[in-house]
Amino acid sequence: MILCCGEALIDMIPEPLAMSSASGADGFVPHSGGAIFNTAIALGRLNAPVAMMTGLSNDLFGQQLYDDLAKSKVDTSYLVRQDRPTTLAFVQLTDGHASYQFYDENTAGRMLTVEDMPAVPDEVKALYFGGISLASEPCGDAYAGFLEQAPEDCLIMIDPNIRPSFIEDEDRYRARLAKMMSLATIVKTSDEDLLWLSGQSVSLDQAIKDLLAAGPSVVILTEGSKGATAYLQNGTQVRVAANKVDVVDTVGAGDTFNAGVLCMLSRLDHLSRAALNTAGTDVIEEALRFGAKVAAVTVSRAGANPPWAQEL
Numbered sequence: 001m002i003l004c005c006g007e008a009l010i011d012m013i014p015e016p017l018a019m020s021s022a023s024g025a026d027g028f029v030p031h032s033g034g035a036i037f038n039t040a041i042a043l044g045r046l047n048a049p050v051a052m053m054t055g056l057s058n059d060l061f062g063q064q065l066y067d068d069l070a071k072s073k074v075d076t077s078y079l080v081r082q083d084r085p086t087t088l089a090f091v092q093l094t095d096g097h098a099s100y101q102f103y104d105e106n107t108a109g110r111m112l113t114v115e116d117m118p119a120v121p122d123e124v125k126a127l128y129f130g131g132i133s134l135a136s137e138p139c140g141d142a143y144a145g146f147l148e149q150a151p152e153d154c155l156i157m158i159d160p161n162i163r164p165s166f167i168e169d170e171d172r173y174r175a176r177l178a179k180m181m182s183l184a185t186i187v188k189t190s191d192e193d194l195l196w197l198s199g200q201s202v203s204l205d206q207a208i209k210d211l212l213a214a215g216p217s218v219v220i221l222t223e224g225s226k227g228a229t230a231y232l233q234n235g236t237q238v239r240v241a242a243n244k245v246d247v248v249d250t251v252g253a254g255d256t257f258n259a260g261v262l263c264m265l266s267r268l269d270h271l272s273r274a275a276l277n278t279a280g281t282d283v284i285e286e287a288l289r290f291g292a293k294v295a296a297v298t299v300s301r302a303g304a305n306p307p308w309a310q311e312l
């Protein structure tokens, strides 16, 4: 079982209002989202064994998120339900590229605490973390504490998916991320994340070397339409191209890519730290290829709408 730990939120996506088309005004339509939620949904649709852990509101949006998880075959038994509001992300789309304005004060997701976290269940073989839930408190500390008590052989994947405009206490966030990434098996970053992490003062190559030196067995760099590269501890690089598709928008591309990687590692029986440490380049390549394949479907349609296994 892969346990996805982090934000589930509502992306408010602008869409033209038919009624007021003369004025060209947009309305905002509530779509289920959140980086970690998107990965959980994608894994469920690919028939991978997956559960989600997050603070989930009892409000109408929390119910929407819950229903969508259940529909996509994500195990909901580790959700922590709360009488607090759902996080909202108002989206601006510019040429298919999304930017986000978050409303996250006092929410069910943000107010998750260390005391809310269970022990890591025995059935969990992999933990997945990332997104804005690592950037705020108290939930960031709750997830970091949960990771620290994971069994030695649990595969841990982190995608920091950094939103600079969301960060309140940068020093605390950097320290938390550094600690979590040092304990991770796989860190997935975009070039923008890497530049932020390295403080912009070094080349991408050096930033990757520094990240590998900090602990993870594999660093994966995704570069949108240019594809993805895995960097291994022994200096090997595994590169795959992006699949060619007509792009509608890139919302959820990285999240779906990560699901593809984890799903393929599960199918190849490589869902453990030890298996990944000794994995051949063929396994890594197959995982990246599947990540690229499923992400290509997501970018070919509106919003984060990952494919079902039967669509591939």
Ligand SMILES: Nc1ncnc2c1ncn2[C@@H]1O[C@H](COP(=O)(O)OP(=O)(O)O)[C@@H](O)[C@H]1O
Residues within 6 Å of the ligand: 189, 190, 222, 223, 224, 225, 226, 227, 228, 241, 242, 243, 244, 245, 247, 250, 252, 253, 254, 255, 257, 291, 292, 293, 295, 296, 299
């Ligand atoms: N324009 C695109 N065409 C085809 N595949 C894409 C495109 N953009 C992203 N992808 C796929 O999704 C993966 C992750 O995208 P990327 O934009 O790098 O991630 P993130 O959303 O984390 O920034 C890429 O490595 C690629 O496989």
Ligand SMILES: O=C(O)C(=O)C[C@H](O)[C@H](O)COP(=O)(O)O
Residues within 6 Å of the ligand: 007, 009, 011, 033, 034, 035, 036, 038, 089, 100, 131, 132, 161, 163, 250, 251, 252, 253, 254, 255, 256, 304
């Ligand atoms: O959770 C967050 O950080 C969000 O911004 C909400 C979005 O639903 C996804 O994150 C979009 O995911 P990507 O397009 O893959 O980066």
